Amino acid sequence: MEKIGEILRRIGYLLTRNRQRRELEAEMAFHREMAERAGRPEAKRTFGNQVRLQEQAREAWGWTWLEWFDRLFQDLAYAARTLRRSPGFTLSAILVLAVGIGVNVTAFSLFNLMVLQYLPVRDPASLVRLQRRSPDASTNTISYSSMIFYRDHAKTLSAVIGTLGTSGLQLENDVQPVSDNFVTANYFSELGTHSALGRLIDPQQDDAPTAAPVVVLSYGLWQRRFGSDPNIAGKIVHINHKPATVIGVTPNALASLGGQHPDLWFPILQIPYFIQGNTALTDEGSSGPAEMWGRLAPGVSAKAAEQELLALTNQLRKIHPKDIWDNEYIRSDPGGHDQLMQPELLTAVTMAGSLVLLILAVACANLGGLLLARGVAREHEISIRVAIGANRNRIFRQLFTESLLLSSLGSFAGLLLGYVVMRITIVHADAPLWMTATPDWRVIAFTVCIGFFAAVLFGFAPALQIARQRHRKTTARQVLLGAQIAASCVLLIVAGLLVRALQHALYTNPGFGYEQVVAIDPGLGTHGYKPAEARNYLERFSDRLRAIPGVTSVALTSMPPLGHVRVSTISNTINGHEVRIFPFQVDPAFFSTMQIPIVRGRNFLPGENHAVIISDTLARKQWPGEDPLGKQDASGSSPGDTVVGVVANARLIDMQDGDTVELYHAAKEADMTDLVVLVKTAGTPESLAPTIRSIAQSLDPKLFPDIRLLKGEFRDATRGSENIAKIVSLLGGVAVLLAGLGILGLVAYTVSQRTKDIAIRIALGSSHSKVLASVLSQFSWPVFFGLITGVGFTAALSHVLRRVLYGVSNLDLASYAAAIGVLLAIIVVAALVPARRALKLDVARALHQE
Amino acid sequence: MPKNEMPKSGMPSGALAMLILRVLHSGPLHGYAIAQRIHVLSSEVLEVEEGSLYPALQKILLKGWASAEWGISETNRKVRFYRLTLAGKKQLEAELKDYDRVTQAIQSVLRTA
Numbered sequence: 030m031e032k033i034g035e036i037l038r039r040i041g042y043l044l045t046r047n048r049q050r051r052e053l054e055a056e057m058a059f060h061r062e063m064a065e066r067a068g069r070p071e072a073k074r075t076f077g078n079q080v081r082l083q084e085q086a087r088e089a090w091g092w093t094w095l096e097w098f099d100r101l102f103q104d105l106a107y108a109a110r111t112l113r114r115s116p117g118f119t120l121s122a123i124l125v126l127a128v129g130i131g132v133n134v135t136a137f138s139l140f141n142l143m144v145l146q147y148l149p150v151r152d153p154a155s156l157v158r159l160q161r162r163s164p165d166a167s168t169n170t171i172s173y174s175s176m177i178f179y180r181d182h183a184k185t186l187s188a189v190i191g192t193l194g195t196s197g198l199q200l201e202n203d204v205q206p207v208s209d210n211f212v213t214a215n216y217f218s219e220l221g222t223h224s225a226l227g228r229l230i231d232p233q234q235d236d237a238p239t240a241a242p243v244v245v246l247s248y249g250l251w252q253r254r255f256g257s258d259p260n261i262a263g264k265i266v267h268i269n270h271k272p273a274t275v276i277g278v279t280p281n282a283l284a285s286l287g288g289q290h291p292d293l294w295f296p297i298l299q300i301p302y303f304i305q306g307n308t309a310l311t312d313e314g315s316s317g318p319a320e321m322w323g324r325l326a327p328g329v330s331a332k333a334a335e336q337e338l339l340a341l342t343n344q345l346r347k348i349h350p351k352d353i354w355d356n357e358y359i360r361s362d363p364g365g366h367d368q369l370m371q372p373e374l375l376t377a378v379t380m381a382g383s384l385v386l387l388i389l390a391v392a393c394a395n396l397g398g399l400l401l402a403r404g405v406a407r408e409h410e411i412s413i414r415v416a417i418g419a420n421r422n423r424i425f426r427q428l429f430t431e432s433l434l435l436s437s438l439g440s441f442a443g444l445l446l447g448y449v450v451m452r453i454t455i456v457h458a459d460a461p462l463w464m465t466a467t468p469d470w471r472v473i474a475f476t477v478c479i480g481f482f483a484a485v486l487f488g489f490a491p492a493l494q495i496a497r498q499r500h501r502k503t504t505a506r507q508v509l510l511g512a513q514i515a516a517s518c519v520l521l522i523v524a525g526l527l528v529r530a531l532q533h534a535l536y537t538n539p540g541f542g543y544e545q546v547v548a549i550d551p552g553l554g555t556h557g558y559k560p561a562e563a564r565n566y567l568e569r570f571s572d573r574l575r576a577i578p579g580v581t582s583v584a585l586t587s588m589p590p591l592g593h594v595r596v597s598t599i600s601n602t603i604n605g606h607e608v609r610i611f612p613f614q615v616d617p618a619f620f621s622t623m624q625i626p627i628v629r630g631r632n633f634l635p636g637e638n639h640a641v642i643i644s645d646t647l648a649r650k651q652w653p654g655e656d657p658l659g660k661q662d663a664s665g666s667s668p669g670d671t672v673v674g675v676v677a678n679a680r681l682i683d684m685q686d687g688d689t690v691e692l693y694h695a696a697k698e699a700d701m702t703d704l705v706v707l708v709k710t711a712g713t714p715e716s717l718a719p720t721i722r723s724i725a726q727s728l729d730p731k732l733f734p735d736i737r738l739l740k741g742e743f744r745d746a747t748r749g750s751e752n753i754a755k756i757v758s759l760l761g762g763v764a765v766l767l768a769g770l771g772i773l774g775l776v777a778y779t780v781s782q783r784t785k786d787i788a789i790r791i792a793l794g795s796s797h798s799k800v801l802a803s804v805l806s807q808f809s810w811p812v813f814f815g816l817i818t819g820v821g822f823t824a825a826l827s828h829v830l831r832r833v834l835y836g837v838s839n840l841d842l843a844s845y846a847a848a849i850g851v852l853l854a855i856i857v858v859a860a861l862v863p864a865r866r867a868l869k870l871d872v873a874r875a876l877h878q879e
Numbered sequence: 880m881p882k883n884e885m886p887k888s889g890m891p892s893g894a895l896a897m898l899i900l901r902v903l904h905s906g907p908l909h910g911y912a913i914a915q916r917i918h919v920l921s922s923e924v925l926e927v928e929e930g931s932l933y934p935a936l937q938k939i940l941l942k943g944w945a946s947a948e949w950g951i952s953e954t955n956r957k958v959r960f961y962r963l964t965l966a967g968k969k970q971l972e973a974e975l976k977d978y979d980r981v982t983q984a985i986q987s988v989l990r991t992a
Contacts, residue, residue, distance in 0.1 A: 034943050059958050063911040086933040
């Protein structure tokens with residue numbers, strides 16, 4: 030009973046605590062008055078501790094957490110007043126934080142949008158992406174027949190969704206090919222997508238080889254090509270000269286699987302109708318061009334599905350023993366996102382993450398220096414507060430509350446900044462319309478966390494130093510300066526490296542001539558050509574192409590330079606190093622057409638077999654210091670192949686990777702169905718396309734060659750590096766600005782603290798240069814350690830960078846030297862300006878200032 | 880924040896509560912008067928500081944041993960008077976009984992040892 034009464038009284042106190050507080054104050058005031066009146070002046074002594082007395086009296090009620098909140102609000106109110114009183118400081122601090130936090134928020138928002146956030150489709154959580162894996166092989170694609178096998182037998186999957194993209198479909202008589210996606214009939218219904226106009230592909234009506242040929246238009250194509258015709262549904266269009274009925278238009282904000290944005294959608298069963306001779310549906314075996322997705326049956330985990338699919342793979346091995354790898358399984362990854370979190374992506378994410386965190390670190394170090402400097406200005410205020418009985422904890426708490434308030438304001442500004450940048454990025458990058466810049470709960474939670482992190486980073490140490498009245502000590506400032514220099518150093522060097530990489534990619538010769546070359550992929554294999562037919566076709570095609578005025582040469586290759594389709598690589602270990610080899614099957618005209626010089630030996634002879642030509646780098650890697658000609662063991666070639674020539678390096682496929690090497694075989698009869706024709710012209714390559722198309726039509730009307738200018742492909746290939754380098758240069762610029770200002774402020778402040786000291790030295794007859802040297806020498810250790818740490822860290826980081834970006838060298842002296850030079854210059858300028866002022870000062874005035 | 884600070888007179892805080900309850904037994908008093916009464920009754924040996932008096936009073940209110948009400952002081956000022964409750968009387972009795980028992984025990988040890 031007694032306990033309950035006590036609790037009720039506590040609650041009563043809680044509800045009336047403001048009145049209670051006032052009453053207690055009045056009571057104590059009365060007490061003191063009475064004591065004084067009774068002639069006991071010693072009662073006055075307790076005056077300074079009045080606040081603490083009241084706190085103690087109230088603590089008897091036991092609601093200390095409540096008191097804690099009360100004090101927090103008091104602290105916040107006080108902090109707000111302090112910040113309002115120095116708007117210049119507050120504004121610059123918020124600006125610095127907004128940049129540091131905003132950069133992080135933007136990076137996280139992008140990551141969130143692509144990797145964490147679900148696609149706006151029906152039940153995205155149960156969608157899985159299914160891929161063939163084995164311990165030593167992996168592929169994103171699978172044959173249609175295997176997919177159907179899994180679909181028909183898997184009980185853990187309620188649906189299997191397949192997509193298959195080909196290239197170069199011709200819509201009506203357009204010159205530009207359109208991109209297509211052949212999808213299983215359940216594609217749109219499984220994703221819960223509704224049409225913008227007409228209907229979409231429907232399992233009831235379109236899932237049969239005999240169904241009427243239909244096509245769905247993307248919203249963009251409908252607008253661009255058909256002028257948003259509201260009556261498009263039901264009209265007939267011709268694709269590869271085959272009539273098909275337009276049944277509808279996809280929504281504008283379509284969320285499609287695998288981040289694809291095709292122009293046209295077809296039921297997968299109609300591939301043979303549109304692409305004559307295509308055997309994708311009937312090819313047995315497991316390797317094929319389709320991509321597979323699944324929907325987990327209710328209550329089934331991805332792991333359970335993998336188990337069942339593994340059993341099915343083992344059954345499939347009995348049917349197609351040759352096509353299933355050893356230990357093959359189907360991996361099931363969460364599929365309801367725009368991007369899958371693949372290991373390659375992880376590297377890029379880690380890199381970007383550490384760079385943007387460094388910017389935050391620079392911003393925080395910057396701000397920490399400002400706060401320390403402010404500590405001196407606030408000495409007076411703080412000493413008064415200590416005198417009236419505030420203890421250090423209390424002052425520390427007050428100062429840190431101020432930092433928290435600053436970081437909250439900075440976070441809010443950073444969130445706004447991130448939103449604006451995201452808006453611009455989304456519009457600029459032509460992102461799918463369902464992507465929005467509006468931050469979701471994850472982004473907001475991230476912002477709160479990073480804001481708190483920032484407050485600890487910039488506010489904790491200065492608050493501690495100031496509360497202990499130790500801010501005049503130089504240690505904290507030296508550590509701050511060192512940290513700032515290290516972080517700025519990393520950012521500057523990385524920015525330098527990336528800019529150099531960009532120059533590399535854009536302005537250096539990739540090793541082959543591309544400006545006047547057109548690549549034509551007739552797609553013989555996809556149209557069911559046999560090797561002999563293909564050779565016949567290519568011979569006739571080449572002859573006709575050579576006859577075009579201006580064409581200087583025509584060549585054949587298995588992989589079109591800078592192309593992204595049908596790229597094959599061989600990974601091989603040469604002398605203990607992992608080397609990625611690109612194997613090409615080419616004809617003798619290839620090297621002159623691509624302007625790749627033969628540096629040793631000779632070209633292929635017509636009709637020659639068992640001859641290989643290797644790139645210079647491969648020759649060096651495989652036989653260092655030896656003559657490669659006549660050697661037999663070129664990695665990646667078949668037994669009996671002899672090296673007949675060495676050609677200069679050419680980054681024909683992967684512009685980003687400087688480590689890859691090329692290996693050329695003479696194209697054999699069996700390779701003919703896969704060959705791409707290269708045409709080099711003396712005139713403008715743009716004008717060739719119509720002629721090429723009409724020649725192709727006259728040779729075989731069912732082929733619709735994919736015609737690409739290498740010039741354009743080159744621009745596409747470098748665009749990625751260009752964008753990344755632009756962004757990093759921008760970030761680097763921001764970081765340098767932040768770091769420059771921070772270092773300038775910190776050094777200038779430290780020097781100005783020594784004004785008196787300098788003046789006395791001068792008065793005692795010290796020379797100017799000696800004094801300057803002593804002033805500068807106090808920065809030598811932080812600068813030294815900062816630079817060492819920064820350079821070491823960057824050296825480690827550039828190792829990762831090299832894998833992501835082409836042309837980043839491991840030890841690019843120019844970038845390192847430039848970064849170190851810029852930093853040293855900033856420090857010297859920062860120290861010289863106040864030091865010069867101090868040198869001019871006369872002793873009397875300097876001493877007077879104290 | 881330092882807690883459990885000893886009052887200057889060296890009086891344990893439990894004893895202070897007992898003394899407060901005892902002086903309130905003869906009628907309601909305000910805070911200053913309580914301190915004064917203890918001071919006078921102890922022949923000016925015990926001096927109760929604000930620093931211990933008000934926390935002790937808050938505790939007594941919390942336990943329900945006394946109630947507070949506003950009244951007018953002898954100097955014509957509004958001030959809070961503390962009045963012993965029934966629970967407070969019981970508590971005082973219990974504490975006195977305890978105190979007697981302990982002091983008798985101590986005295987008998989002192990006499991006979």
